[in-house]
């Protein structure tokens with residue numbers, strides 16, 4: 001059944017899609033959001049269970065873009081709280097402060113390893129004076145910045161746990177984007193000397209967060225969109241995008257009731273880029289489909305525990321580098337906001353980085369819960385098995401676009417194809433296949449809306465700000 005033409009259709013009710021819909025709604029443009037899930041927020045949604053609230057991995061809000069910050073403040077108002085940041089790395093059966101503090105790192109690693117770290121660091125810096133090394137992979141990049149021993153001690157295991165491939169197969173671009181600001185010199189200086197720039201220090205030590213969880217950003221945006229007489233349609237999946245003469249004409253929607261076709265004037269997509277090219281009708285050329293197939297994502301599982309204890313840790317994030325423990329990161333929602341758990345009880349979110357269809361992904365829920373409790377009890381000593389009152393598992397496909405060596409060439413092929421449509425824009429994180437944080441995702445959404453309103457913005461320029469990553473890097 002065909003439906004009346006809508007001016008703008010947005011695929012995906014995450015922060016990106018809802019920022020587009022909100023901006024369009026404010027400017028009286030007829031907009032429909034199609035969200036295949038039962039809840040808005042996408043990867044940054046908050047799940048409620050018996051009075052406990054869980055993000056899909058801890059999400060802190062950080063931005064250097066005044067417009068995005070204004071939007072965040074506008075939609076959340078007095079829901080915003082400031083959270084003190086305190087993280088640790090677990091490695092070699094010890095906890096290290098993160099960002100690294102020299103005294104703590106030195107004591108933890110022992111004198112021999114510390115001496116090797118300093119020696120290797122001096123060596124790469126001295127070598128760099130007369131020969132510029134070729135930097136291709138993440139391993140090259142980190143070794144060149146920090147020296148081989150620090151790479152092995154602090155980067156290799158965790159990075160390989162997150163990505164599931166060797167560091168010499170990850171593109172240096174990822175490291176350059178994400179850990180650019182982390183230099184040993186800066187880490188040591190920051191630990192020993194008070195920062196000259198108080199603002200930067202504050203942004204690293206504290207962050208903004210919605211009192212009831214990160215999903216409140218999207219929930220508030222969706223409420224406002226609907227309040228301005230536009231629609232956020234839940235449980236509606238875009239399954240085909242029809243086009244003609246370089247323009248998208250309509251979207252086929254599966255709604256669990258036989259589906260319908262929605263004619264669109266403008267289409268903004270935050271669905272996975274690789275999935276979008278596969279549903280284009282007529283079909284995309286074979287080489288584009290092949291390029292899309294070769295772009296992989298890393299997937300995520302969270303195992304969420306409800307615990308009969310008022311508090312489990314005093315930390316915001318705990319990074320588990322130890323390869324003997326399968327889970328990669330932990331956070332205790334109550335340490336982000338007391339409203340995330342009822343009085344006298346607490347909870348933990350543990351993250352498993354994995355591949356959809358792989359060994360961890362395929363484990364059944366109870367086996368994952370048992371493994372998590374055993375590691376938390378027997379190895380990490382955070383809780384005792386009998387303190388766990390309830391547990392559940394969430395599987396999150398496509399959490400991280402993978403910057404594997406050579407991905408840029410293949411991505412360009414896909415982007416060139418998609419950019420050939422005059423009324424189609426791609427936004428967000430997996431929507432653009434870019435390692436975007438929430439603020440970048442929101443910004444891409446806002447810019448797409450403004451392009452529809454007649455302005456001219458290059459969305460691909462979002463998230464190229466060097467300074468942003470220098471401040472955000474210590475995460």
Ligand SMILES: Cc1cc2nc3c(=O)[nH]c(=O)nc-3n(C[C@H](O)[C@H](O)[C@H](O)COP(=O)(O)OP(=O)(O)OC[C@H]3O[C@@H](n4cnc5c(N)ncnc54)[C@H](O)[C@@H]3O)c2cc1C
Nearest residue numbers: 012014015016036042043057059060238271428429437438
């Ligand atoms: C573990 C983890 C921790 C993170 N921590 C932080 C952090 O601390 N700070 C930060 O700023 N960012 C963080 N991020 C990044 C943040 O989650 C993303 O930037 C943001 O959620 C992306 O928003 P989006 O709208 O592009 O995509 P999503 O949030 O993925 O939303 C896309 C939506 O599209 C829907 N959809 C997909 N396909 C279709 C279809 N065919 N039809 C209809 N709907 C569809 C999905 O159901 C989803 O709701 C983190 C990400 C992860 C995975």
